[in-house]
Amino acid sequence: MSQGYEFTGEQNDLIGRLSRKMSLVGTVSVVFGVLYLISAVLLLVFIFQDKVPADVFQKIPEDVRSRVPGNTYLWGVVVQAGLAALIFLLIGSWTRSAAAGFGEIVTTSGRDISHLMAALSSLYKMYSLMYTLIVVTVVALLVGLALQLYLRSGG
Numbered sequence: 001m002s003q004g005y006e007f008t009g010e011q012n013d014l015i016g017r018l019s020r021k022m023s024l025v026g027t028v029s030v031v032f033g034v035l036y037l038i039s040a041v042l043l044l045v046f047i048f049q050d051k052v053p054a055d056v057f058q059k060i061p062e063d064v065r066s067r068v069p070g071n072t073y074l075w076g077v078v079v080q081a082g083l084a085a086l087i088f089l090l091i092g093s094w095t096r097s098a099a100a101g102f103g104e105i106v107t108t109s110g111r112d113i114s115h116l117m118a119a120l121s122s123l124y125k126m127y128s129l130m131y132t133l134i135v136v137t138v139v140a141l142l143v144g145l146a147l148q149l150y151l152r153s154g155g
Contacts, residue, residue, distance in 0.1 A: 005113050007105060016106040022099035029092030036085035043078045047071050087133070091126055098122035 007015060046068050049057055057065075068074070101119025105112045 004110055006109060007112050012106045015102050019099045019102035019106065022095050022102065026092045026095030026097075026099055029088050029095060031092075033085045033088030033090075033092055036081045036088060040078050040081035040085060043074050043081060047074050047078065087129070090129055094122045094126035094129075098126070 045057075098119040101115050101122060104115040105119075108115065
């Protein structure tokens, strides 16, 4: 019975607008993910500059090369950029997938509930990732705070 349910025209209009906005947000998120990924790769080039052909490395302006910090610092930035790339790519992909599911509700008939459930599944994945990141961040902050207090107390 629920397979044949159809949303009203007004509901379809709202769902369609949501789908378009989610699609744009998902696309922008994917673009940011790609930019972070490119950043991580470029930073790896600086870390392994002794392994890169000299003529390739010489194409980088001298003022840029002279401002690059040491490799120890760069590894942390590479990890951060790589994780940010992964997070943005996943969130963007799941947002675009949910947007496509919502879009299918508007453009097809007879399967609104199954399209809605597919869209909700993508949103569930995205929010599960965000939830996990929040929990990990809070735990890391609490451990860091406890460690700071321990070290300051002479431990």
